[in-house]
Amino acid sequence: MTDFDFGVIWTSLPFLWEGLQLSLWLTFLAVIGGIVLGTLLTLARLSGILPLALIAAGYVNLIRSVPLILVIFWFYFLVPLVLGRPVGSFYSALIAFVLFEAAYYSEIMRAGIQSVAKGQKFAGQSTGLGYWQIQRHIILPQAFRNMIPILVTQGIILFQDTSLVFVVSLRDFMTTSSIVARTEGRLVEMYVFAALVYFVICFTGSVLVKRMRDRMAT
Amino acid sequence: MIDIENVSKWYGDFQVLKDCTSQVTQKEVVVVCGPSGSGKSTLIKCVNGLEPVQQGRIVVDGADITAKGTDLTALRARIGMVFQHFELYPHMTVRENLCLAQEKVLKRSRDEAVSRAELFLDRVGLSEHIDKHPGQLSGGQQQRVAIARSLVMDPIVMLFDEPTSALDPEMINEVLDVMVELAKEGMTMMVVTHEMGFAKKVADRVIFMDEGAIVEDRSTEDFFGNPESDRAKDFLSKILNH
Numbered sequence: 001m002t003d004f005d006f007g008v009i010w011t012s013l014p015f016l017w018e019g020l021q022l023s024l025w026l027t028f029l030a031v032i033g034g035i036v037l038g039t040l041l042t043l044a045r046l047s048g049i050l051p052l053a054l055i056a057a058g059y060v061n062l063i064r065s066v067p068l069i070l071v072i073f074w075f076y077f078l079v080p081l082v083l084g085r086p087v088g089s090f091y092s093a094l095i096a097f098v099l100f101e102a103a104y105y106s107e108i109m110r111a112g113i114q115s116v117a118k119g120q121k122f123a124g125q126s127t128g129l130g131y132w133q134i135q136r137h138i139i140l141p142q143a144f145r146n147m148i149p150i151l152v153t154q155g156i157i158l159f160q161d162t163s164l165v166f167v168v169s170l171r172d173f174m175t176t177s178s179i180v181a182r183t184e185g186r187l188v189e190m191y192v193f194a195a196l197v198y199f200v201i202c203f204t205g206s207v208l209v210k211r212m213r214d215r216m217a218t
Numbered sequence: 219m220i221d222i223e224n225v226s227k228w229y230g231d232f233q234v235l236k237d238c239t240s241q242v243t244q245k246e247v248v249v250v251c252g253p254s255g256s257g258k259s260t261l262i263k264c265v266n267g268l269e270p271v272q273q274g275r276i277v278v279d280g281a282d283i284t285a286k287g288t289d290l291t292a293l294r295a296r297i298g299m300v301f302q303h304f305e306l307y308p309h310m311t312v313r314e315n316l317c318l319a320q321e322k323v324l325k326r327s328r329d330e331a332v333s334r335a336e337l338f339l340d341r342v343g344l345s346e347h348i349d350k351h352p353g354q355l356s357g358g359q360q361q362r363v364a365i366a367r368s369l370v371m372d373p374i375v376m377l378f379d380e381p382t383s384a385l386d387p388e389m390i391n392e393v394l395d396v397m398v399e400l401a402k403e404g405m406t407m408m409v410v411t412h413e414m415g416f417a418k419k420v421a422d423r424v425i426f427m428d429e430g431a432i433v434e435d436r437s438t439e440d441f442f443g444n445p446e447s448d449r450a451k452d453f454l455s456k457i458l459n460h
Contacts, residue, residue, distance in 0.1 A: 117303075117305075119301055119303055119305040120305055120307065122263070122268050122299075122301065122305065123299075123301060123305035123306075123307070123364075124319075125266075125268055125290075125291075125294060126266055126268065126294055126297070126298070126299035126368075126377075127294070127295060127318070127319035127323060127367070127368070127371060128291045128292065128293075128294045128295025128296075128319055128323040128324075128371070129291070129318070129319055129322060129323060130291050133322050133323075137307075137318055137322070138307055138318075141309050142307075142308065142309055145309065
C-alpha cells in the first residue's frame with residue numbers, strides 16, 4: 001500500500017477527458033430535454049383536461065417509483081426493439097435520462113408554477129389571454145426564474161447519476177476511470193481521483209446555486 | 219350592460235354569494251361596498267368569469283358569462299379589470315405589460331400597440347416610466363399602469379376590485395383621480411371599494427353587501443342619506459366616523 005502512483009492519472013488524462021466530456025454532454029442534453037418534457041407534463045397536469053392530466057400524473061408517478069438504473073437498462077434493450085435498429089448506448093441512455101428526469105423536473109415546475117401568485121393568472125385572463133398564452137408569457141417565465149436554483153440542483157444530481165451508464169458500457173467519466181483503474185491496476189488512485197473530480201464539479205455547482213439564492217433573496 | 223341574476227356561489231359547504239341580483243347600465247358607475255368577507259370581491263370576479271358561479275346568470279353586453287360554450291376569452295378582452303394587488307407582470311417592462319394583450323388578443327401591430335400604450339400612459343401621467351419594470355414603481359404608480367393596461371384594450375366596462383386597499387394612504391388619491399376622470403368620461407364602472415368619498419363623488423348607485431347577500435342597492439344619495447338596513451347604518455357609522 002505504500003507505492004501510490006498518481007502518474008497514471010496524468011498519462012490517462014486524454015482518455016479520462018473524453019469520458020468527462022461525455023458525462024457533461026449527456027448531463028447537458030438530459031437537463032434540456034428533461035426540462036422541456038417536464039414542462040409539457042406539468043402543463044398537461046395543470047391543464048384541467050382530465051384525460052391529459054391523468055396520463056401525465058400517471059407517467060410522473062410511475063417513473064418516480066422505479067429505479068433510474070432500471071430505466072437505463074430498459075431503454076438500452078427496448079429502444080432498439082422499437083426502432084428495429086441499434087441506436088447506440090449513448091442515445092438509449094439519453095432517452096432514458098430525459099424520460100426519467102422529466103418526471104422530476106415536472107414536479108419542480110409544478111411547484112414553480114404554483115409559486116406564481118394566482119392573481120397573475122387572473123390578470124392575464126381578464127385581458128382575454130388564453131390558457132397557453134398565459135402560461136407562455138406570464139406564468140412560465142416567472143416560474144422558471146423562481147425555480148432556477150432547484151433546476152440547477154437537480155442538474156447536479158443528474159450529473160452524478162450519469163455515472164450509472166456504466167451498466168450499459170457507455171464510456172462516461174466513471175467508466176473511463178474504472179477502465180484505467182483496472183487496466184493499470186491502480187484502483188485506489190483512480191477512484192480517489194474520480195471522487196475528487198465529481199466533488200469539485202458538484203461542489204462548484206452547489207456554490208453557484210447558493211449564490212443565486214442569495215442574489216434572489218435580496 | 220351587466221346583468222346579475224340570482225347568483226349564488228359556494229366554496230365547498232360555505233355559501234359566499236346568496237342569490238345576488240343587480241345590474242349596471244351603460245355609463246353608470248356603481249360602487250360595491252360592505253365589510254370584509256361580505257363577498258363583494260367574489261361577486262366582481264364572477265362578472266368576468268374569473269370565479270365560476272353555481273347558480274344564477276351573469277350577462278355582460280348580451281353575452282351570458284355563466285353559460286357553457288361562451289367564448290370567455292373574447293368577452294373578457296372587452297371587460298377591463300383592475301386588482302387590489304395590481305398584478306402587473308413583474309418580469310416585463312411597463313411597455314410590455316401594456317402591449318402583451320393588445321398584440322396577442324387584439325392582434326394589433328407592435329407599432330399600434332406601443333402608440334396606444336403611450337397614449338394611455340400619458341393619460342395616467344406615467345409616460346416617462348414606459349421602460350421601467352413594475353418593481354421600480356411605487357404602488358400608486360403601479361396601479362395607474364394597471365389601469366392603463368386595461369384601458370388600452372378599449373373595454374366597454376371597467377371592473378375595479380379594491381383598487382386602493384393595498385396602497386399607502388398618500389398614494390390613494392392619485393389612483394382615485396384617474397378613476398374619477400374615467401367616470402366623468404362616461405366609462406361604465408363597477409367598483410369594489412371602501413373609499414366612501416369616491417362613492418359620494420362619482421357613484422350613481424351603491425350596492426351594500428353583507429354575508430354574501432346584497433342588502434342595499436340604491437342611488438348614492440339615498441344610500442348615504444337614508445340607509446335602510448341596520449347593517450348598512452352600522453357599516454357607515456364605522457367607516458365615516460373618522
